[in-house]
Amino acid sequence: MSGREGDINRSSFIEAGEGSLEKVETETIVDVFGNEEEHEIKYKTLSWQVSVTHTAYLSQLVSALMIAEIVSTGLLTLPNAVAIVGIVPSLILTIFLGIFALYTAKLLVDFKMNHPEVHNMGDAGYILFGPVGREIFAAGSIIFAIFGVGALILSGQQALSTLSNNGLCATVLLVIFAIATFLLALPRTFSRLSWLALVSAVTIALCGVLAMIGAGANPVPNRIIQAALPSNFYEAFLAITGPVCLMFFVLISEMRRPQDAMKAAWVLQGFSTTFYAVFSVVVYVYIGSSVAAPALFSLPPVWAKISFAFGMVNFLITGALYTHFAAKLLFVRLFRKTRHIHSHTVLGWSTWVFLCFASVAIAFILASAVPIFSYLTGITASLFASWYTYGVAGFFWLHDTFYLKGGLGAIRRRWFGTTLAVLTVLAGAFMCVVGTYVSIKLIADAYSQGLVGKPFTC
Structure with missing residues (x-):
């Protein structure tokens, strides 16, 4: 997983010494827009x-x-x-x-x-x-x-x-x-x-x-x-x-x-x-x-x-x-x-x-x-939005706890956070599966009831 690569990069900052930290960081973990002081279009203004x-x-x-x-x-x-x-x-x-x-x-x-x-x-x-x-x-x-x-x-x-x-x-x-x-x-x-x-x-x-x-x-x-x-x-x-x-x-x-x-x-x-x-x-x-x-x-x-x-x-x-x-x-x-x-x-x-x-x-x-x-x-919301709002957030917590806090030991020690994260993932999966089913059923019902219109109509 690429999270491992992120940890390798971070450890290389320390091993390289203070003099090379800025150069490596700029290339790897700096935010997407970097230093904007000299730029014409500045994004980081909110x-x-x-x-x-x-x-x-x-x-x-x-x-x-x-x-x-x-x-x-x-x-x-x-x-x-x-x-x-x-x-x-x-x-x-x-x-x-x-x-x-x-x-x-x-x-x-x-x-x-x-x-x-x-x-x-x-x-x-x-x-x-x-x-x-x-x-x-x-x-x-x-x-x-x-x-x-x-x-x-x-x-x-x-x-x-x-x-x-x-x-x-x-x-x-x-x-x-x-x-x-x-x-x-x-x-x-x-x-x-x-x-x-x-x-x-x-x-x-x-x-x-x-x-x-x-x-x-x-x-x-x-x-x-x-x-x-x-x-x-x-x-x-x-x-x-x-x-x-x-x-x-x-x-x-x-x-x-x-x-x-x-x-x-x-x-x-x-x-x-x-x-x-x-x-x-x-x-x-x-x-x-x-x-x-x-x-x-x-x-x-x-x-x-x-x-x-x-x-x-x-x-x-x-x-x-x-x-x-x-x-x-x-x-x-x-x-x-x-x-x-x-x-x-x-x-x-x-x-x-x-x-x-x-x-x-x-x-x-x-x-x-x-x-x-x-x-x-409704189908796109079920397939993607259920994960983006809920489910994937649990993966974020599990990933960073494992790679940045100490592996499986950290996962076990932080049992309450782990439980919440797992439940969050399951909630996202539930909303995705059930939401997709409901949306498909809506389409079937609309066709059976003659509620589907025609394209480009006034």
Whole structure:
């Protein structure tokens, strides 16, 4: 395993002596962007919070980027999840998954600090499982990101259709939203997108607040509200499927102080878990068991339009973030340790623009030409996101404890951490297998019920 190679390199620093440490370290374990003082394009400019200083303000807020990624279209389906399992199980699951995600975030941050050269899940896969692991983890990240772009431009098309009273063909609206997503994704660094992410976080919060106000002002008569509901396994699993933080390593790589990443994770989970719980319960209480997914379709037209108007901003910016992420993975893979990363070269910029365009174009084709696209998104989430958010974090802990803390003896001594790590791996495997089964069953049910539409339809 390549983790052994990392230990060999680290021991060679000590044996080589202090004079050669800097040279060896620069070539092997330095972070992906290295020393940026002399470079034209600087990536490591993000901070976990907005500071009052001008410099830090320009390098603001990795927390907003995380919130913009996580708190998006998934939020609007949560009231429907409450309608499936009931208020109490939904709240328990929401809080548990929030705490679990915070724990796995800690494992990811620790792994990144131990391996500063890791830029994305592909690099992490190489450390864990060698070249094969790199290709699988990298491909999974890109595939999931592109499907995420497709899902978000579809949500944007729904918002535009609602606002325009279906005044234009859905495919035309999809094209408009895709073009806007591509243009917003073009800045080369996440710091250039961080202020947009702050706008995105604010607008999705406003979308949720307005939806709650709209539901409260227009409660459904004779609605059915249940504290707990008997649900079959299939329905319950659909309800608990949650969002993922795919960009964790990439965002930490662009922080000025990666050691502050856990602070951003606390902000993310504190905000998202609280907002999920409040939004899902409030909307469900006023609309009841008939609440749609997305929940905005259960509101009166005026409130739906107002809420969609704010939500659409989040869909657009989050789609741009996913586009940027997919392009960044390929761009760094192509030009790592070359001048095209940090300089304004024709090759670098033309490649970057092409990668952003290709990401959106592929997402657009999939979203408009594949009738079962939304179901395939569920499969990609099950195959990759379940591991990236949960399961693989357990492997990170086991790997670093074994290679950096003292082998099997360290694994045995840290029995509590080992138990949690193993359970985390098993949780990821469970979500992957069961989620894939559920997604395939959804596709079969959709075809049997005649719910599958046609490509490029208005």
